[in-house]
Amino acid sequence: MFAIPKQIPVKVLLSLFYIIFISLSSHLAVAQSSITFATGGSIDLNNTQPFYHIPVSLQWKPFPGSQNPFMVEINYYIPFKRTGSGLAYSANPALPQQVNLKETISPYLLAISAGGSFYLFTTKQGNKFFLNLLLGYCNQNFKVMYLNYDKANYEVLNPDVNKNKCSFVFSFAGVYNFHLLQRDLQLKLNLQTPLLLSIGRYPLSYKFVAPLSLTFGYNLYYNKIK
Amino acid sequence: MSFVKKYLALYGFILLALSGCAKRNLYPDTDDPGLSRFTSHGYNIATAYINGDAYINPFLGSLRGNALPSIGKLSTAAPLDSLMISWQLELNTDLTPPPLSPYQNIVLMLPVSKSFTAGDFLLWNGQRFSLDSNAVVLNSFSDPLNRRTGPANIYFVKIDIDNSNTSSPAYQISGLFDGKIGDSITITKGRFDFRIPTSNLNF
Numbered sequence: 001m002f003a004i005p006k007q008i009p010v011k012v013l014l015s016l017f018y019i020i021f022i023s024l025s026s027h028l029a030v031a032q033s034s035i036t037f038a039t040g041g042s043i044d045l046n047n048t049q050p051f052y053h054i055p056v057s058l059q060w061k062p063f064p065g066s067q068n069p070f071m072v073e074i075n076y077y078i079p080f081k082r083t084g085s086g087l088a089y090s091a092n093p094a095l096p097q098q099v100n101l102k103e104t105i106s107p108y109l110l111a112i113s114a115g116g117s118f119y120l121f122t123t124k125q126g127n128k129f130f131l132n133l134l135l136g137y138c139n140q141n142f143k144v145m146y147l148n149y150d151k152a153n154y155e156v157l158n159p160d161v162n163k164n165k166c167s168f169v170f171s172f173a174g175v176y177n178f179h180l181l182q183r184d185l186q187l188k189l190n191l192q193t194p195l196l197l198s199i200g201r202y203p204l205s206y207k208f209v210a211p212l213s214l215t216f217g218y219n220l221y222y223n224k225i226k
Numbered sequence: 227m228s229f230v231k232k233y234l235a236l237y238g239f240i241l242l243a244l245s246g247c248a249k250r251n252l253y254p255d256t257d258d259p260g261l262s263r264f265t266s267h268g269y270n271i272a273t274a275y276i277n278g279d280a281y282i283n284p285f286l287g288s289l290r291g292n293a294l295p296s297i298g299k300l301s302t303a304a305p306l307d308s309l310m311i312s313w314q315l316e317l318n319t320d321l322t323p324p325p326l327s328p329y330q331n332i333v334l335m336l337p338v339s340k341s342f343t344a345g346d347f348l349l350w351n352g353q354r355f356s357l358d359s360n361a362v363v364l365n366s367f368s369d370p371l372n373r374r375t376g377p378a379n380i381y382f383v384k385i386d387i388d389n390s391n392t393s394s395p396a397y398q399i400s401g402l403f404d405g406k407i408g409d410s411i412t413i414t415k416g417r418f419d420f421r422i423p424t425s426n427l428n429f
Contacts, residue, residue, distance in 0.1 A: 089264075091379040091402040091416075093356035151257055155264040155402060155417055157383060161256070202253050203267065 033064045036186050038217025042077060046194045046210035049084070051107050053077035055213040057188075061117060069116040073134060073171075075192070077109035077211055084205060086146055088154035095153055102147045103160065107209050111138035111192060113171055125178070132173035132190070139166045140195055140208055160205050167197035177219060184219035248291025252282070258415055260318045266384045266400035268421030270294055272313055274332075274403070275414045276364070281327065282318040295420050299342060299429040306337040309347070309429075313418075315364075328372070331365040334380055334403060344427055347397075351385040362405035362413060376407030388421065396423045 036059040044050040056078065061071045086101040113136025120129040142163040146156055173190035194208035251269035255261045260280025261273040270292040272283045283293045295313035302308060312333040317324045337359055338346070362378035384400040403416035 089381060089383050089402055091354065091381040091404050093354065093379060097352075097354050097381070155415070157400070158265050158267070159263055161253075161263070201249070 034061045034184075034219050034221045035059070036061075036217045036219045038186055038188060038215035040188075040213055040215035042211040042213030044209045045191070045212050046207050049082065051082050051105075051206075051209050051211075052080040053107075053109065053209075053211055053213070054080075055190075055211065055215055057190075057213075057215055057217065059217075069118050071115065071117045071132065071134070073111075073113045073115075073132075073136070075109070075111045075113070075136075075171075075190075075213075077107075077209075077213075079106045079108055081106050082206075086156050086159065088146070088149050088156045090150075090154045092153050095150075099149060099154060101149050101156065104145045104147065105160065105206055106143045107206070108141040108143070109138060109209060109211065111136045111169060111171070113137075113169070115171075117175065127176065127178035130175040130177065132171070132175055132188075134171045134173075136169045136171060136192070137166065138169040138192070138195060139164070142206060158203070161202070163199065163204070165195055165197055165199070165208070167195035169193050169195060184221060186215075186217040186219050188215045188217065189213070190215065247288040250285050251292065252285075261415060261417070262419075264400070264402070264417040265419045266398065267419060268388065268396070268398045269419045270421055272416070272418035272420070273318065274416030276329065277410075277412055279327075280318040281315045281329075281332075283313045284316045294426075295418070295422065297422060297427055299338065300335075301340070305340075307340050307342065309336045309338045309342065310334070326368075328366060329364040329374075330367045333361075333363040333365065334378060335361040335363060336380060342429060344424065344429060347427075347429075348385055348387065350382045352383065354381040355379070357405075362403065362407065364407065364411065374407045374411060376405050376411065378403055378405035378413070387424070394423055394425075396421045397427070 038057040040055060042053045042055050056076045057073060059071060059073045063070055081104040084103040084105065086103045088099050088101055089097060113134035115132065115134030118131045118133070120131055122128050144160045144162050146159070169192050171190055171192040173188050176187045178185055190213045192211050194210045199208055251271050253263045253265070255263045262271045272295070274281055285292055293314040295311055297311050300308040300310050310333050312331060315327060315330055315332050317327045319325065336355060356379050357377040360378045360380050361375050364374045366372040381402040382399065383402060384398065386398045388396045388398050399418070399420045399422065401418055405413040
């Protein structure tokens with residue numbers, strides 16, 4: 001769904017990202033120094049049979065005041081195993097010709113991103129909405145396993161294999177910072193693109209993950225501006 | 227103007243040639259070092275262990291790609307003919323060129339009726355043939371007398387016609403094989419994935 005056409009160079013995408021970043025920076029921002037820890041759930045939008053994760057997110061907005069929306073974010077996605085099936089065959093006439101295999105795929109994702117958190121508006125209750133635009137570097141590490149089969153006598157046809165790749169990603173998030181029970185909380189809907197990279201010529205049953213995550217977190221403000 | 231056109235044409239030709247470069251299509255099987263994964267994508271790759279050494283069909287360069295197999299029917303005076311599938315062999319090592327191997331060619335032989343046709347061959351999709359009727363032959367070009375023959379298990383896991391290129395339809399053939407030649411040669415974990423133009427079949 002989010003595959004970037006090969007003919008669009010990464011440089012063009014980066015330029016486009018920075019144009020959006022700079023244009024939004026001209027708006028009044030009310031970023032405050034804060035550290036946010038959040039977790040929740042995510043669904044992959046880039047695979048027909050999606051991957052699911054538990055995202056764990058750490059966000060840091062180092063600069064207080066209204067002029068610098070810069071922020072850094074680290075996201076780690078703990079995968080749920082996606083189960084599928086495979087077929088293995090044997091030339092040995094003493095064994096069944098074909099066996100069905102259970103296949104599991106676990107994609108581990110780690111992304112370190114930097115960008116801007118742009119103030120959008122404040123509700124009557126004083127809660128604030130932000131739009132986060134970030135550029136990140138992401139590692140996607142797919143672990144594939146075929147369970148319980150005789151490797152000496154059977155061969156898996158067109159097997160999936162492990163894949164461990166790093167590349168750039170973009171992420172876009174709508175952030176709602178609110179107060180509840182005297183605590184500063186955050187609700188965030190985040191979409192991260194797949195790696196801006198080809199997955200390779202060998203056909204696999206999976207593509208790079210594009211997680212859409214909904215997280216709930218706690219904001220710890222420091223250098224808070226009154 | 228003609229000068230520019232000439233160089234544009236040359237540039238286009240180079241691009242065309244580069245885009246048409248054949249690939250090795252060797253995707254290593256991490257469970258079986260030296261062998262390619264068992265695939266059915268028409269990669270024209272065949273690997274096997276012979277006495278524990280990994281063998282592969284040679285790569286003949288970016289213009290010719292991997293050495294293609296030949297498939298043909300051998301007419302005999304006996305009641306049955308033989309279907310022969312053969313390809314070149316070399317040791318699959320990191321050395322360039324690879325060290326000289328004792329065998330440079332392998333042949334899988336299956337008995338077929340004299341009326342055997344390409345249509346019958348398609349019906350072998352999913353068929354496994356066991357030791358009692360088939361043979362595997364190892365040939366040495368440097369020593370033609372060193373021809374070794376023994377029984378083989380052969381399994382045609384997939385046989386299909388690929389009509390995606392209408393001007394050049396092809397058979398996609400994937401399978402497994404193993405064999406034993408006397409007490410001295412054991413062939414294990416053989417696997418092949420071929421795409422052969424239908425015009426290359428002589429039956």
